[in-house]
Amino acid sequence: AKRLVERDKVFIMMGHLGTPTTKAIKEYLEERQVPNIFPATLASLWATSGKWHVGDLATYADQTWLIIDYLVKERKLTKIASFYQDDEYGLDGHLAGKARLKQYGLDYIAEVDYKRADIDFSSQAAKLKESGAEAVILQAVYREPPRLAEQCHAIGYDPLFIGPSPIVLDKTIELGGKHVEGVIGVEVYPLPTDPGPFMDQYRADMQKYFPNLALDTTNLYGYQKAALFVELLQRTGRDLTRETLLQTVTTIKDWDPGWGLKYSYGGDDRRVMSRSARLVIVKDGKWTKMTDWFEVEEAKR
Structure with a gap:
């Protein structure tokens, strides 16, 4: 995390894997004021960890x-x-x-x-x-x-x-x-085989960019994180800072990318974007x- 933040100057951390590993860098990211967006862990920790952390799915x-x-x-x-x-x-x-x-x-x-x-x-x-x-x-x-x-x-x-x-x-x-x-x-x-325009786009992109990879829940997991992040970027517009991006998170309400599930910011006491299951x-x-x-x-x- 230090190399990414201090040497590579990353704008945010997103989608990094594992509850123990992400918990280990939590305080460091807070100190450096680097947003921790949609980590690849659904630990309940992220629902209540304050402004620099946002989860995406039901814990x-x-x-x-x-x-x-x-x-x-x-x-x-x-x-x-x-x-x-x-x-x-x-x-x-x-x-x-x-x-x-x-x-x-x-x-x-x-x-x-x-x-x-x-x-x-x-x-x-x-x-x-x-x-x-x-x-x-x-x-x-x-x-x-x-x-x-x-x-x-x-x-x-x-x-x-x-x-x-x-x-x-x-x-x-x-x-x-x-x-x-x-x-x-x-x-x-x-599931990767479910219907819907978002799923059709996912399958088309997988065929175009990764034709030799099977459609499975792991690559779809990352794809939905990217789709939600792109929505945040588009809503934030050209005035893009870490603060404005996090403010945009709070504006997401009933957003459906096209697969039937809706994302909504859960509030400051529950910084998670979905409770669907x-x-x-x-x-x-x-x-x-x-x-x-x-x-x-x-x-x-």
Whole structure:
């Protein structure tokens, strides 16, 4: 970050990856008064970190509240476990889920963590099976759920697996095959195959500039960030400074780039541009829509 800011003189930071990594440069960017726009992490941290930070999509905490509501209200489940990455990312959703369960008079029946470098989840699988959990919330990314599911199935344990948007990647299915069939995820922006003029433009641009890359949620994730940033630039006009750009952020209300979801500035106490989400499920080897879009409730930890 120092090299980008002090040597390369970047105007803003945008789309940089990971909750622990972005959190590590938070104070530095504030000191240098460099806007941190739409980082590639949906940590709830960015909703309340002040004027130099703006998130774009429903947070991991928001998504986890949605998951809890679905499991308790729709599926009538009470034995719910958490499998979470032991860092800022995993704890964000894990703690939000714990808070939401408390509102229902419940708690996790098991809390099982792992380290990012872990590849063997046999002990976690055994603990989850022993707990009798009916559902396991996956506060993970694409690598771990397939392996955990495989090792659970190997010991005759087949709970409902469900997780936030970082698991909704084609790579999850590629790695997991039959073991991730039926896994449910929260989606906060459309699938690459969804209809709409914005999606048509995305597919055309991918064909033009990256014809050898598959259409997937990872490149679409970056594309939607760029589209939102371009909208900010156009609205700001020629009087472009860091301050005027951040002021423009506050003017976004019900902006639809052409895919059916609307962006609105959430206010100074919630500096996030969207609370839209829906549930998807792995069906016949593909992520498939389960529900329509709706606005999720703002979560607390």
